Amino acid sequence: MDESPDAARAAWRDLRRLVAGPEYPPPARQAGARRWWQPYAAPVAVLVVVGLAAAGGQFLLAEFGLHLLLASLLSFAGALPVLLALARPLLAWRLAYLALWWGAATVNGEPWPWNPVQILAYLLVLGAVAARASAGTAAWAGLFTLLPVFANVQPSNAAAVPLLIAGVVVTGDQIRRRRRSQQALAVQAEVSEREQARRAVLEERARIARELHDVVAHHMSLLAVRAETAPYRLTAVDEAARAEFVALAGAARDALADLRRLLGVLRSEGQAPELAPQPDLAAVGDLVAAARRAGMDVRYLPPEPADLERPPAPVALAGYRIVQEAVANATRHAPGAVVTVQVFPGAAELALRVHNGPAPGGDARPDDARPDDGRTGDGRTGDGDDGDAPADGHGVAGMRERAVLLGGEFSAGPTAQGGFSVAAMLPYGDDGGAGGDRRPGAAAGAEAGTP
Numbered sequence: 169m170d171e172s173p174d175a176a177r178a179a180w181r182d183l184r185r186l187v188a189g190p191e192y193p194p195p196a197r198q199a200g201a202r203r204w205w206q207p208y209a210a211p212v213a214v215l216v217v218v219g220l221a222a223a224g225g226q227f228l229l230a231e232f233g234l235h236l237l238l239a240s241l242l243s244f245a246g247a248l249p250v251l252l253a254l255a256r257p258l259l260a261w262r263l264a265y266l267a268l269w270w271g272a273a274t275v276n277g278e279p280w281p282w283n284p285v286q287i288l289a290y291l292l293v294l295g296a297v298a299a300r301a302s303a304g305t306a307a308w309a310g311l312f313t314l315l316p317v318f319a320n321v322q323p324s325n326a327a328a329v330p331l332l333i334a335g336v337v338v339t340g341d342q343i344r345r346r347r348r349s350q351q352a353l354a355v356q357a358e359v360s361e362r363e364q365a366r367r368a369v370l371e372e373r374a375r376i377a378r379e380l381h382d383v384v385a386h387h388m389s390l391l392a393v394r395a396e397t398a399p400y401r402l403t404a405v406d407e408a409a410r411a412e413f414v415a416l417a418g419a420a421r422d423a424l425a426d427l428r429r430l431l432g433v434l435r436s437e438g439q440a441p442e443l444a445p446q447p448d449l450a451a452v453g454d455l456v457a458a459a460r461r462a463g464m465d466v467r468y469l470p471p472e473p474a475d476l477e478r479p480p481a482p483v484a485l486a487g488y489r490i491v492q493e494a495v496a497n498a499t500r501h502a503p504g505a506v507v508t509v510q511v512f513p514g515a516a517e518l519a520l521r522v523h524n525g526p527a528p529g530g531d532a533r534p535d536d537a538r539p540d541d542g543r544t545g546d547g548r549t550g551d552g553d554d555g556d557a558p559a560d561g562h563g564v565a566g567m568r569e570r571a572v573l574l575g576g577e578f579s580a581g582p583t584a585q586g587g588f589s590v591a592a593m594l595p596y597g598d599d600g601g602a603g604g605d606r607r608p609g610a611a612a613g614a615e616a617g618t619p
Contacts, residue, residue: 171527181304182302182304182358183335185301186258186297186308187262190259190287191258191259195348206300216290217247220246223285224247224284225241227284228275231283234274234275238274242270242274242286244281245263245267245270246264246289247286247465248263249263249267249413250289253293253297254296257300261309265290265313265316266315267290268290269288269316271283272319278433279322279325281320291470298338298340298343299340299341300344301349306340306341307363313333313474317329334520362381381493381563382489382492382493385428385493386492389499391416391420392420392421393417395413395463396414397463399414401463423499431436446481448484448485448488449513450476454510457466462499466495466508469510470511476511478515480597481520482574483574483597485595486571489567490590491509491522493563494522495522498524499565505524505527507524508522508523509521509522509523510522515594518557519591519592520593520594521585521590521591523589524588564580567580567592574594576593
């Protein structure tokens with residue numbers, strides 16, 4: 169019901185724009201170097217139009233016998249609007265349209281009262297309007313063009329003119345639509361490039377956050393455990409020293425809590441170039457030794473040195489980080505439990521398993537003395553998204569991401585005995601050999617018990 173009034177208002181708006189409205193803005197220029205011919209385009213166009221106008225004047229003199237001055241004015245009035253068509257198409261059309269009526273009034277009674285140059289110039293101006301203006305404005309320009317034609321030309325001579333005008337208008341409109349589509353595609357391509365760059369930055373920030381958590385949280389956990397257990401491991405510790413150790417342990421725990429809260433902020437920071445050597449599987453022995461010095465009961469039987477050199481550098485680094493985070497989780501969430509580390513460097517894949525038993529007596533600390541890290545009382549980490557603890561940590565999620573990025577498999581969860589087990593399988597990809605026979609199940613299937 170309301171479409172007719174809206175269509176009428178739109179048609180009236182297009183008509184006013186054609187007759188006395190503002191110009192349409194020029195199309196946006198694409199960035200890039202200028203063509204070699206662009207500095208010469210305007211002078212050459214002026215010379216061509218002036219030459220054609222002079223030829224049109226000669227046609228008026230020869231065919232219609234007009235005075236030289238009148239023929240010159242009429243020919244230049246019909247041809248010069250072409251020079252304005254690109255910059256100001258509406259003004260060019262208004263001038264060319266007035267020239268049509270002037271030419272018809274001057275050469276009255278002829279079968280076709282316009283010279284060929286004026287007809288060609290007007291069609292070019294009409295095409296420029298259709299290529300820049302809206303479809304409604306171009307349609308009005310085409311309809312107005314038919315008025316002087318049917319008013320001054322016999323119907324038999326003007327029968328094909330509507331088809332010609334319609335062809336020019338439709339062609340110009342298609343050019344306009346194609347230009348708008350190209351501009352929209354260019355904008356979308358730019359948006360896609362920015363989104364891809366943003367996604368790459370976010371992925372890099374996530375990697376930095378994982379590295380920070382794996383490195384800092386591990387050492388801070390060991391520091392907290394050593395400070396907490398020092399009064400029981402060291403003899404002749406007075407009350408002042410005991411209080412100092414307790415304060416150090418509390419500060420370390422607070423630092424861990426702040427670290428987890430700030431990981432989201434650190435994901436938005438940049439990264440300095442990584443120049444230091446990255447650890448590999450050979451560093452797992454040092455990791456176990458440091459955990460033992462902190463009072464943990466860690467059992468690890470290292471593979472042969474030749475086997476440790478099998479995994480390529482990315483796989484070895486990911487395996488070390490997974491073991492590091494799993495040992496740190498066992499330190500935080502199951503203090504006093506036996507931890508077993510198993511590493512199986514196969515011919516085509518690296519299998520890992522870190523298992524801890526239940527903590528003796530569970531987590532006996534009061535709630536107000538432990539950070540909100542998803543710790544449970546049965547030795548489970550609750551650090552990731554495994555379903556039974558708040559997912560405010562980053563350890564299990566980071567380990568899983570490392571395995572997935574290498575095309576491997578990862579599993580983490582509580583055991584039937586009340587402990588927690590982390591297992592991963594990391595394939596070597598194109599850098600490894602063939603014929604590996606170990607799978608994560610091989611590492612995860614057997615209960616830890618290697619001394």
